[in-house]
Amino acid sequence: MEVTIATGRQRGVRLIGAAQRSAASAPSAASAPPQLALSLALPDGSSLVPVVRIGEYVRLGQVVAWSPDCEGTPLHASVSGQVSAIELRDAIGMSARMPAIVIDNDGRDERDPGLIPVADYTLRSAEELLARIEAGGIVGLGGAAFPTHLKLAPTPSTPVETLVINGVECEPGIQCDDMLMRYRAESMLFGAQVMLHIVGAGRCVIAIEADKPEAIAATRTAVKAAGDARLSVAIVPTYYPAGGERQLIEFLFGTQVPAGGLPRDVGVVCQNVGTAAAIATLIRTGEPLVSRLVTVTGLGVAFPRTLEVRLGTPLSHLIEECGGYTPDITRLIAGGMMMGVALPHDALAVAKTTHCVIAATAADLVPRGPAMPCIRCGDCAEACPSHLLPQELYRHAVEEDDAGLARFGITDCIECGCCDAVCPSQLPLVSVFGAARRQLQVNTVTTERRDLARQRFNAHTQRLAVEQAERQRRLKERRPAGRKDE
Amino acid sequence: MPPVVLLSGAAFVLALLGAWVMQRRSPGEQNDEQTLIDQVDALLPQTQCGQCTFTGCRPYATAMVRGEADINQCPPGGHATAARLARLLERPSKPVDPVFGDPLAPPLVAYILEELCIGCARCLPACPVDAILGAARFTHTVIAADCTGCKLCIAPCPVDCIEMRPVVHLAAPH
Amino acid sequence: MLLVLAMLVPAAAADVFWFGPGLPIQIVIASLSALLAESVMLALRREPLQPSLGDGSALVTAALLAFALPPLAPWWVAACGSAFAIVFAKHLFGGLGRNLFNPAMAGFALLLLTFPAEMSRWSMPIVVASHHLGFTDTLTTIFTGVPPVAWDAISSATPLDAVHSGLKTGATLQEVLARTSTAHSASIWSSLGILLGGLGLLGLRIIRWPSPVSMLAAVVVSAGLLNAIDPGTYPGVLFHLTSGATLLGAFFIACDPVTTAASHRGRLWFGAGVGLLTVVIRSWTAYPDGIAFAVLIMNLFVPLIDRLTVPRIYGHAR
Ligand code: SF4
Ligand code: SF4
Ligand code: SF4
Ligand code: SF4
Ligand code: SF4
Numbered sequence: 001m002e003v004t005i006a007t008g009r010q011r012g013v014r015l016i017g018a019a020q021r022s023a024a025s026a027p028s029a030a031s032a033p034p035q036l037a038l039s040l041a042l043p044d045g046s047s048l049v050p051v052v053r054i055g056e057y058v059r060l061g062q063v064v065a066w067s068p069d070c071e072g073t074p075l076h077a078s079v080s081g082q083v084s085a086i087e088l089r090d091a092i093g094m095s096a097r098m099p100a101i102v103i104d105n106d107g108r109d110e111r112d113p114g115l116i117p118v119a120d121y122t123l124r125s126a127e128e129l130l131a132r133i134e135a136g137g138i139v140g141l142g143g144a145a146f147p148t149h150l151k152l153a154p155t156p157s158t159p160v161e162t163l164v165i166n167g168v169e170c171e172p173g174i175q176c177d178d179m180l181m182r183y184r185a186e187s188m189l190f191g192a193q194v195m196l197h198i199v200g201a202g203r204c205v206i207a208i209e210a211d212k213p214e215a216i217a218a219t220r221t222a223v224k225a226a227g228d229a230r231l232s233v234a235i236v237p238t239y240y241p242a243g244g245e246r247q248l249i250e251f252l253f254g255t256q257v258p259a260g261g262l263p264r265d266v267g268v269v270c271q272n273v274g275t276a277a278a279i280a281t282l283i284r285t286g287e288p289l290v291s292r293l294v295t296v297t298g299l300g301v302a303f304p305r306t307l308e309v310r311l312g313t314p315l316s317h318l319i320e321e322c323g324g325y326t327p328d329i330t331r332l333i334a335g336g337m338m339m340g341v342a343l344p345h346d347a348l349a350v351a352k353t354t355h356c357v358i359a360a361t362a363a364d365l366v367p368r369g370p371a372m373p374c375i376r377c378g379d380c381a382e383a384c385p386s387h388l389l390p391q392e393l394y395r396h397a398v399e400e401d402d403a404g405l406a407r408f409g410i411t412d413c414i415e416c417g418c419c420d421a422v423c424p425s426q427l428p429l430v431s432v433f434g435a436a437r438r439q440l441q442v443n444t445v446t447t448e449r450r451d452l453a454r455q456r457f458n459a460h461t462q463r464l465a466v467e468q469a470e471r472q473r474r475l476k477e478r479r480p481a482g483r484k485d486e
Numbered sequence: 487m488p489p490v491v492l493l494s495g496a497a498f499v500l501a502l503l504g505a506w507v508m509q510r511r512s513p514g515e516q517n518d519e520q521t522l523i524d525q526v527d528a529l530l531p532q533t534q535c536g537q538c539t540f541t542g543c544r545p546y547a548t549a550m551v552r553g554e555a556d557i558n559q560c561p562p563g564g565h566a567t568a569a570r571l572a573r574l575l576e577r578p579s580k581p582v583d584p585v586f587g588d589p590l591a592p593p594l595v596a597y598i599l600e601e602l603c604i605g606c607a608r609c610l611p612a613c614p615v616d617a618i619l620g621a622a623r624f625t626h627t628v629i630a631a632d633c634t635g636c637k638l639c640i641a642p643c644p645v646d647c648i649e650m651r652p653v654v655h656l657a658a659p660h
Numbered sequence: 661m662l663l664v665l666a667m668l669v670p671a672a673a674a675d676v677f678w679f680g681p682g683l684p685i686q687i688v689i690a691s692l693s694a695l696l697a698e699s700v701m702l703a704l705r706r707e708p709l710q711p712s713l714g715d716g717s718a719l720v721t722a723a724l725l726a727f728a729l730p731p732l733a734p735w736w737v738a739a740c741g742s743a744f745a746i747v748f749a750k751h752l753f754g755g756l757g758r759n760l761f762n763p764a765m766a767g768f769a770l771l772l773l774t775f776p777a778e779m780s781r782w783s784m785p786i787v788v789a790s791h792h793l794g795f796t797d798t799l800t801t802i803f804t805g806v807p808p809v810a811w812d813a814i815s816s817a818t819p820l821d822a823v824h825s826g827l828k829t830g831a832t833l834q835e836v837l838a839r840t841s842t843a844h845s846a847s848i849w850s851s852l853g854i855l856l857g858g859l860g861l862l863g864l865r866i867i868r869w870p871s872p873v874s875m876l877a878a879v880v881v882s883a884g885l886l887n888a889i890d891p892g893t894y895p896g897v898l899f900h901l902t903s904g905a906t907l908l909g910a911f912f913i914a915c916d917p918v919t920t921a922a923s924h925r926g927r928l929w930f931g932a933g934v935g936l937l938t939v940v941i942r943s944w945t946a947y948p949d950g951i952a953f954a955v956l957i958m959n960l961f962v963p964l965i966d967r968l969t970v971p972r973i974y975g976h977a978r
Contacts, residue, residue: 004865005865246974246975250974256974256975257975258975258976258977259973259974259975259976260975261975369711370711372711372712372715372756373755373756373757373758374757375717375756375757375917375918376757376917376918376920376922377917378868378917378922378923378924378927381922381923381971382868382924385974386973386974387971387972387973387974388971388973389922389923389970389971391922392922392966408970409973409976412973412974412975412976425757449532449634450528450530450531450532451532452632453532453533453534453615453632453634454527454532454543454544456614456615456616456617456632457532457534457542457543457544457614457615459616460613460614460615460616461542461614463616464611
């Protein structure tokens with residue numbers, strides 16, 4: 001992979017020759033494995049609560065876990081069969097083992113009878129549709145897995161003018177959005193129309209990267225066929241991270257989402273193309289989110305391709321569907337070449353956030369030399385899409401200077417890895433920033449706890465002093481007055 | 487002649503500019519004793535356990551600033567805190583002296599076995615941060631969020647119904 | 661780093677053509693001394709020799725210093741300057757990436773202050789010199805300090821020196837410029853070589869445009885203004901651009917990432933400062949060329965510039 005700093009209006013990098021593109025055939029459905037493991041992990045480290053018991057028979061689309069505090073959306077059985085275990089398992093992107101529901105597939109795909117489509121969504125209220133979307137377990141499929149109904153929920157103070165359907169897959173290698181737009185553009189547009197109805201926005205922009213001509217053509221044809229004047233296609237230049245929500249909004253509308261704010265604050269709601277298609281399926285067939293498109297790529301797998309995969313499918317099964325590993329596989333990565341995480345083994349299961357699996361060989365990976373001192377060349381700052389000064393952040397991270405880190409905006413770092421990729425000194429910038437940000441969070445909590453303990457200690461000491469004084473005073477009062485002269 | 491005036495004038499203006507910027511960016515540093523004690527206190531873990539031989543963190547901070555105590559006496563802070571104290575007070579850095587306690591002990595929180603508690607209220611005044619809730623003849627309990635894990639409540643309890651448990655964390659995302 | 665060295669080749673070729681083989685010899689001496697100093701310092705600081713020795717930064721420092729020396733200066737001048745640059749300006753500030761001052765310019769400034777005589781014996785362009793020094797003669801001159809013929813036969817003032825001292829003797833600027841025209845055309849050729857290399861560096865994106873552009877712009881504006889006010893005393897823009905180390909400074913010295921400001925905006929200020937100070941020093945102080953001191957002075961301002969030019973973070977108000 002070759003990395004150069006992106007030129008032009010936007011900050012970022014150009015990635016050339018990264019993990020090979022998966023074959024351009026229509027995405028086919030992967031076979032359902034004999035056993036699945038639905039992970040209950042949520043991105044914030046908490047987990048869903050199971051609502052089925054071991055041994056219970058579950059049908060396709062039946063709710064198996066939910067979130068009592070509404071932090072996440074329900075999870076549904078992606079096959080029919082028996083729950084054989086509820087146990088702790090490794091989960092993609094989690095440092096600890098997380099609970100998972102294991103289902104033995106009976107191969108019959110018996111549907112939950114409770115799944116009913118919506119005949120004419122235009123007759124339904126936004127609230128009803130939002131409740132449906134929540135019950136359908138739909139989350140952002142671009143990778144963040146933020147519950148879609150929360151993102152779409154109306155907020156009176158910030159009306160939504162524009163809905164952006166994000167089809168910018170800027171991380172090289174990932175191709176599931178590309179495939180979806182090529183072969184299911186109509187379904188995606190239907191989902192977009194449903195969302196337009198919900199948020200009451202006047203227009204919808206479907207953003208596609210310039211290096212995906214087939215997807216652009218297919219989407220344009222579908223837009224024409226839909227005959228909906230609210231829909232339009234916008235072409236975004238090819239650079240990384242063009243698909244980042246904030247970067248995309250900056251490119252499309254020239255406005256920046258305020259720090260700590262949401263795209264809504266500038267009248268925009270962003271949704272991934274996969275999410276739009278999932279909403280279409282939900283409305284048309286009543287089927288909740290039980291499968292998603294996953295790209296399997298890299299030189300380490302025999303036949304790279306994009307597949308429709310049931311949630312909970314083990315990665316090993318997925319790799320087999322693609323012809324198995326090639327001999328020179330060196331690393332398994334979930335996610336793209338830039339933001340992906342290396343996986344310890346392939347017994348992990350596909351989750352709602354799993355958009356890509358890279359079976360990387362040495363040729364796919366960027367070789368990393370030894371880290372040299374920072375020469376202050378400024379390349380990192382030139383590439384940083386958040387307009388930070390990574391060299392200063394790095395200096396303060398090494399010095400553990402929390403105030404300095406905060407001053408140079410560590411919390412605004414989106415951990416995209418652009419700085420890291422262009423640094424001529426090969427400094428491990430992103431990983432240092434990730435660690436520093438987590439440490440800063442820990443330190444903030446610690447400081448809060450310390451301040452509280454200090455206050456309580458002072459209060460305690462003061463109270464004891466007052467009590468002591470009081471006791472002395474009473475002691476004195478009880479003494480007979482005459483004894484004072486002795 | 488004009489060049490001299492010009493150059494020294496420029497230097498003077500630049501110096502003023504520099505002074506102004508420095509002043510604007512870093513608020514005046516008052517290095518009196520109280521400020522220093524505050525800074526030292528901010529580094530201490532506020533467990534208030536007394537392992538340092540002082541009655542709490544602030545008394546220890548005061549003693550350090552006055553040169554009456556060394557920087558390696560706080561086990562809950564661990565070696566990292568000792569190193570930071572050494573840097574702030576410009577003293578030689580050294581690891582925590584195990585005489586005062588185990589610097590590697592994991593964070594703990596007190597837990598009262600409520601079925602055993604006799605409600606004697608002896609643990610109440612012992613807690614330096616008033617983290618124990620209760621009144622005479624009622625079962626007592628520890629507010630886990632406020633407990634610093636100082637263990638000072640253990641000794642006074644006549645029925646040994648207080649135990650220290652490890653702090654539970656949520657699994658962190660990768 | 662090695663590409664930076666490669667980009668110095670055109671200028672070096674021009675220099676050898678006009679002034680003989682002194683420059684390459686000086687580069688070799690300075691490089692050896694720099695590598696030695698670097699090794700000693702790394703060993704003293706208990707850091708591994710590789711990869712720091714192999715990154716070429718010491719060689720670049722040495723080469724830039726050698727460019728600033730008179731080609732026939734005795735060997736110990738280059739050796740001292742180069743060692744000082746590495747030991748004091750680089751390693752005592754914390755090594756690569758932490759030095760406040762540009763090492764090459766710090767070394768040069770030291771030499772200028774300690775060996776003024778040796779540092780002002782500039783070679784006469786070969787075409788006008790009455791005696792032509794071959795490779796062996798040059799080598800002997802550098803290592804023994806004694807040329808085979810009288811110094812007067814082979815040395816002359818640089819155009820900047822000529823203007824500087826000429827004006828003091830009461831000659832008009834035009835007379836002085838006419839006297840030094842051969843030396844000036846030599847320096848024009850060297851400048852063209854530097855320009856070629858500099859554009860190469862820009863094209864390869866090894867350096868960024870802000871520092872050179874703002875520095876040259878500052879030179880053009882300030883020199884142009886002075887020249888417009890008093891054409892009899894202050895030479896014109898082109899003379900400033902093509903004499904001394906102006907272009908070397910713009911493309912190879914003000915662009916040193918370590919000692920310049922961090923952001924583009926900061927680099928614009930840094931470059932402008934260097935350009936302005938260069939013209940000021942040339943016009944009104946005891947030194948004919950001002951690049952070195954201008955760079956060193958502006959190096960001092962880098963932390964200040966960096967503080968004032970932190971870019972606006974995405975999504976934050978000003
Ligand atoms: S990882 Fe952070 S600092 Fe680096 S380029 Fe991305 S946003 Fe900027
Ligand atoms: S890219 Fe690397 S070497 Fe260059 S300034 Fe940034 S951190 Fe330093
Ligand atoms: S040992 Fe540490 S935590 Fe305990 S009281 Fe002393 S300073 Fe505070
Ligand atoms: S409850 Fe016990 S361990 Fe916790 S802070 Fe109070 S005295 Fe210390
Ligand atoms: S000292 Fe022990 S028994 Fe007494 S109130 Fe406290 S916990 Fe209960």
